[in-house]
Amino acid sequence: MNTSVTLAGITFKNPVTTASGTFGSGMEYSEYVNLSQLGAVTTKGVSNVPWSGNPTPRVAEVYGGMLNAIGLQNPGVDMFIKRDIPFLRKYDTKIIVNVVGKTTEEYCDVVERLADQDVDMLEINISCPNVKEGGIAFGQDPKCVEEITSELKKRAKQPIIMKLSPNVTDIGEMAKAAQAGGADALSLINTLTGMKIDIHRRAFLLANKTGGLSGPAVKPVAVRMVYQVAQAVKLPIIGMGGIATAEDALEFIMAGASMVAVGTANFINPGVTAEVVEGIEAYMKQYGVNDIKDLIGCVK
Amino acid sequence: MNTSVTLAGITFKNPVTTASGTFGSGMEYSEYVNLSQLGAVTTKGVSNVPWSGNPTPRVAEVYGGMLNAIGLQNPGVDMFIKRDIPFLRKYDTKIIVNVVGKTTEEYCDVVERLADQDVDMLEINISCPNVKEGGIAFGQDPKCVEEITSELKKRAKQPIIMKLSPNVTDIGEMAKAAQAGGADALSLINTLTGMKIDIHRRAFLLANKTGGLSGPAVKPVAVRMVYQVAQAVKLPIIGMGGIATAEDALEFIMAGASMVAVGTANFINPGVTAEVVEGIEAYMKQYGVNDIKDLIGCVK
Amino acid sequence: MSVAMKRKAIIAGNVELAQDVYSMWLDAPDIASEAKPGQFVSLYSRDGSKLLPRPISICEIDKQQGKVRLVYRIAGNGTREFAGMAATEWIEAMGPLGNGFNLEGRKALLIGGGIGIPPMLELAKQLICEKQIVLGYRDITFLEEEFEAYGKVFISTEDGSKGTKGNVIDAINENQLEADIIFACGPTPMLRGVKAFATEKNIKAQLSLEERMACGIGACLGCVCKSKEIDHHSNVKNKRICKEGPVFYSEEVEL
Amino acid sequence: MSVAMKRKAIIAGNVELAQDVYSMWLDAPDIASEAKPGQFVSLYSRDGSKLLPRPISICEIDKQQGKVRLVYRIAGNGTREFAGMAATEWIEAMGPLGNGFNLEGRKALLIGGGIGIPPMLELAKQLICEKQIVLGYRDITFLEEEFEAYGKVFISTEDGSKGTKGNVIDAINENQLEADIIFACGPTPMLRGVKAFATEKNIKAQLSLEERMACGIGACLGCVCKSKEIDHHSNVKNKRICKEGPVFYSEEVEL
Numbered sequence A, B: 001m002n003t004s005v006t007l008a009g010i011t012f013k014n015p016v017t018t019a020s021g022t023f024g025s026g027m028e029y030s031e032y033v034n035l036s037q038l039g040a041v042t043t044k045g046v047s048n049v050p051w052s053g054n055p056t057p058r059v060a061e062v063y064g065g066m067l068n069a070i071g072l073q074n075p076g077v078d079m080f081i082k083r084d085i086p087f088l089r090k091y092d093t094k095i096i097v098n099v100v101g102k103t104t105e106e107y108c109d110v111v112e113r114l115a116d117q118d119v120d121m122l123e124i125n126i127s128c129p130n131v132k133e134g135g136i137a138f139g140q141d142p143k144c145v146e147e148i149t150s151e152l153k154k155r156a157k158q159p160i161i162m163k164l165s166p167n168v169t170d171i172g173e174m175a176k177a178a179q180a181g182g183a184d185a186l187s188l189i190n191t192l193t194g195m196k197i198d199i200h201r202r203a204f205l206l207a208n209k210t211g212g213l214s215g216p217a218v219k220p221v222a223v224r225m226v227y228q229v230a231q232a233v234k235l236p237i238i239g240m241g242g243i244a245t246a247e248d249a250l251e252f253i254m255a256g257a258s259m260v261a262v263g264t265a266n267f268i269n270p271g272v273t274a275e276v277v278e279g280i281e282a283y284m285k286q287y288g289v290n291d292i293k294d295l296i297g298c299v300k
Numbered sequence C, D: 001m002s003v004a005m006k007r008k009a010i011i012a013g014n015v016e017l018a019q020d021v022y023s024m025w026l027d028a029p030d031i032a033s034e035a036k037p038g039q040f041v042s043l044y045s046r047d048g049s050k051l052l053p054r055p056i057s058i059c060e061i062d063k064q065q066g067k068v069r070l071v072y073r074i075a076g077n078g079t080r081e082f083a084g085m086a087a088t089e090w091i092e093a094m095g096p097l098g099n100g101f102n103l104e105g106r107k108a109l110l111i112g113g114g115i116g117i118p119p120m121l122e123l124a125k126q127l128i129c130e131k132q133i134v135l136g137y138r139d140i141t142f143l144e145e146e147f148e149a150y151g152k153v154f155i156s157t158e159d160g161s162k163g164t165k166g167n168v169i170d171a172i173n174e175n176q177l178e179a180d181i182i183f184a185c186g187p188t189p190m191l192r193g194v195k196a197f198a199t200e201k202n203i204k205a206q207l208s209l210e211e212r213m214a215c216g217i218g219a220c221l222g223c224v225c226k227s228k229e230i231d232h233h234s235n236v237k238n239k240r241i242c243k244e245g246p247v248f249y250s251e252e253v254e255l
């Protein structure tokens, strides 16, 4: 039984990774999951200098999911290189580094500083709804998507994955723009912009007013977008949004994702990533599927 | 205590109506709720001729919500006028008629035929994701929104509410376009396009492949959009998307909705609309709010 | 207000009849007092992630005791939750819903396939004419002894482990059963076979259909089937299974 | 693998102490064996609509019996669900989480406000120095007799119905309490008051903070507080309450 997948020349032992920002740099979850069981670990977004993120409250529970407005707090790329890459390299798993910036220059800076590092792929977050500058602003206009993709592609030594926002009219168009800019792969979806109001205090629940919706609640939108993008472009897709079980992961794979990422579900069950890996294997066994590739995009 | 609200010159005894398509024409639910308790009943979308809708399965359960691809099955405006208006008029409630069409001409046709009918407002559905022509196609481009709004405004004798799609990059822009076209009010959100795959049959769950996501799962997106639109335009807003309790309704009101509509929750609890009305009153009593208008948009 | 109000009902018993097939008695006097054979009840999960109703046919009605019986198969997470419930716990239920069978005819064929068998039991009890009961299973049988009091029982199994090897039509043919009315509930392919058989033999047939539902009371238009003629309510060739159905005469609907 | 694994724990008891305040004992030997005063446990709803953990401080630890006690107030739907649970039912729990109090000092002031009182109980039991215990309530008191075995107890109530009328600082002032170490848990305004008092009197203070959480184990960066210095882990002036905390020295954090 073959569960390995190859994206942009990189081979992953299985199609399961973590959604950026929901798994730290793997350190905390390494007490709950053997990271070597995962196809890859995708790390929290990293910027050229340390970012302190948004004021609290930064998270709120909503029906079947959560809102977050962390605001991309991160220790900066230097600390990341010194501390987190060596930690992750102890495991037999690939490393995907999520990259953020406020300007094209900042994105380029991070990508350049990671160029000689021992990481496997870069995931470019142009879809964070929780920062004023950068983030989603880049991800909602096809011209910007194409431009930033080609700027980064020039500088990156690792294959680049463009991470798309669901807060758009036509995600297929954004996917095409990323493809035109030279992206090696796409990942989707980032969070849907949402809001929660505390009717007793008559105030927003999040200090940032709005936050990104994630968790099982968004899964149908995410599966639809993965399918839509799979029809629109040839690039391999990392699918995510509400995956909490192997069944969920298989929906994304059948809709056209070559890999899947588990996000919010880690918060509810810290051992979930390994369960998803095992559940996919169990499904393949049950139905006599010899190669996971036979399932990718099998529903048309 | 005053719970009445006035939109475009029409006064509703309270701010609670039903979301189009989730309450039929009120007939079925009249066995569960006294329709005279509601501010208004908003009816299922009606077209110039009968429509038979999409093949089945048309509905699927998803986490915290559902997908539907009814495809706007309806008996046509003639039957609606003959049967449904007289039925609803027996109750002390306002009537909002949801209007659909495949072309601008078809929308105009329905609006003209309703012009002399005893109904209070027209809600124009330019946001249905489940029909090939018309519907959402009109609702995703600001130019189209403005054009169709002004065409309909010319012909309508009742105030018109434009119903906006959440499947857009910037709903504020659509709201402004509707305002520019002369809309009297806005309602939002319609459903988010979603998909579900049956991994055992390796097939789409809905015959239509995609369907509209509704229910509690979408509430944070809906509240955010209501807030966003309330900041963008001056028009009164009917807020909807996942309302299942008075608390949910109050979130929309505080975010800027003058009225709220209860949709999918009717399917889960057929008496829910009356409970929402009573719950809003209880909240006002608890906090000594004398006029519901003091709550509209109170969170900024 | 409707008798079909949604309410909490106390579970009076819930036992496994066969692998993954459960029999639940609900303490629900108002449902029991109104229910007819062929009608169904919507059951609701207690988990907020699963919102839509699970429609389950009424298998038996005990008006005296104010109870109804539901027999169901574990098909997913909702029915799995129900299977885990114990007597004295409550469950939310709405019903009776739908039209139910029309009690008619002099010599009847009651045909149930798989999890379409349960509604035939109350029908068999209430139907006073001569009855021949045909029950089709894949392999493991259930409920069949309970039918014996009401008529001659014929069984088909796909694997041939009991009765006729094959489907219900094979059992009917093997036993050369005749009738002037057919009542049938089961998977769509079986109902297609029954419809073809009934048309060929020129026998009136009442078929109980199934479709995914949201409201269960005729409002959402989720659960329609194609009808031969323009339907009175919909004004198109669609009938609501939850409202005009689930039971239709075979010539009314397209399968 | 971590001891803080998420697991089902059997409820050994769950009773109402005062209106809307409950005391739950969990049968959880692995939590009990590792737990320290000031740490917390994440409790999970059984309803799929409520996914995030409810952090609840450990109120008592019974290592012998392998049990931990949680005392909580009904604040919303999650805690309401817990309040409805009965002994022998299971609940999902993860813990012990966070750092806990540092046992130190010779003359201590233990200050608890409202639902910040429970973690002070196990602290009072384990702290061997001289202890003065100040408990602040709005009106209705709870747990206060259980503290009496461990030190002198002073009470403040906002409505003056018991002890000093006012807040915990008023009670401290009224009783002219002195100490070389303060331990405090309660609402942020109270902690601000305690911090000001400690700074003024030049007393070391350990404060237990609260923030909305998602992961509970330091990964999501949801629950940070502002720190005075750049934090070793975050590389910015933020500390994770679930990981570096919930207990901080007053000079480490900004409130």
Ligand SMILES: Cc1cc2nc3c(=O)[nH]c(=O)nc-3n(C[C@H](O)[C@H](O)[C@H](O)COP(=O)(O)OP(=O)(O)OC[C@H]3O[C@@H](n4cnc5c(N)ncnc54)[C@H](O)[C@@H]3O)c2cc1C
Residues within 6 Å of the ligand: B060, B061, C040, C052, C053, C054, C055, C056, C057, C058, C071, C072, C073, C074, C075, C076, C077, C078, C079, C080, C115, C118, C119, C209, C210, C211, C212, C213, C246
């Ligand atoms: C009128 C009617 C009568 C029925 N009577 C019985 C009966 O007596 N005994 C019995 O075992 N089953 C019966 N069924 C089928 C039963 O409703 C489904 O097996 C059940 O809803 C599955 O729920 P689940 O949560 O276990 O499965 P899931 O697949 O997890 O359910 C997901 C969603 O799909 C719906 N769904 C799944 N399968 C079906 C289906 N076959 N028909 C309609 N909706 C479905 C569920 O209601 C739910 O909304 C009947 C169906 C209908 C329409």
Ligand SMILES: Cc1cc2nc3c(=O)[nH]c(=O)nc-3n(C[C@H](O)[C@H](O)[C@H](O)COP(=O)(O)OP(=O)(O)OC[C@H]3O[C@@H](n4cnc5c(N)ncnc54)[C@H](O)[C@@H]3O)c2cc1C
Residues within 6 Å of the ligand: A060, A061, D040, D052, D053, D054, D055, D056, D057, D058, D071, D072, D073, D074, D075, D076, D077, D078, D079, D080, D115, D118, D119, D209, D210, D211, D212, D213, D246
């Ligand atoms: C470290 C720590 C220790 C705590 N110890 C206790 C204790 O011993 N006893 C006690 O009664 N309470 C304690 N709390 C507060 C307790 O976590 C909340 O009252 C509880 O989560 C409310 O859940 P709910 O579902 O009832 O409320 P809801 O408002 O419905 O909860 C919705 C969401 O908000 C979160 N939330 C709501 N209020 C708080 C809060 N005050 N702090 C953190 N998250 C919150 C919930 O966890 C949930 O994710 C503690 C909080 C923290 C951070």
Ligand SMILES: Cc1cc2nc3c(=O)[nH]c(=O)nc-3n(C[C@H](O)[C@H](O)[C@H](O)COP(=O)(O)O)c2cc1C
Residues within 6 Å of the ligand: A019, A020, A021, A022, A044, A045, A068, A070, A072, A098, A125, A128, A163, A189, A190, A191, A213, A214, A215, A216, A218, A240, A241, A242, A243, A261, A262, A263, A264, A265, D214, D220
């Ligand atoms: C707390 C939190 C932090 C996140 N941080 C990042 C981030 O740094 N970079 C990024 O690209 N996406 C970030 N995301 C988005 C997730 O990677 C993922 O796209 C999204 O949550 C949907 O998946 P899920 O529903 O499985 O969580 C974050 C999400 C959450 C919930």
Ligand SMILES: Cc1cc2nc3c(=O)[nH]c(=O)nc-3n(C[C@H](O)[C@H](O)[C@H](O)COP(=O)(O)O)c2cc1C
Residues within 6 Å of the ligand: B019, B020, B021, B022, B044, B045, B068, B070, B072, B098, B125, B128, B163, B189, B190, B191, B213, B214, B215, B216, B218, B240, B241, B242, B243, B261, B262, B263, B264, B265, C214, C220
């Ligand atoms: C079964 C179903 C049918 C619907 N039909 C219509 C319709 O005919 N016209 C329309 O404008 N919206 C229609 N909608 C959208 C709802 O009116 C509403 O905008 C949406 O469901 C969000 O609200 P909710 O989450 O409360 O259901 C339909 C929704 C559902 C679930």
Ligand code: FES
Residues within 6 Å of the ligand: C212, C213, C214, C215, C216, C217, C218, C219, C220, C221, C222, C223, C224, C240, C241, C242, C243
């Ligand atoms: S389920 Fe809604 S009309 Fe039948």
Ligand code: FES
Residues within 6 Å of the ligand: D212, D213, D214, D215, D216, D217, D218, D219, D220, D221, D222, D223, D224, D240, D241, D242, D243
């Ligand atoms: S709750 Fe996630 S870091 Fe503390």
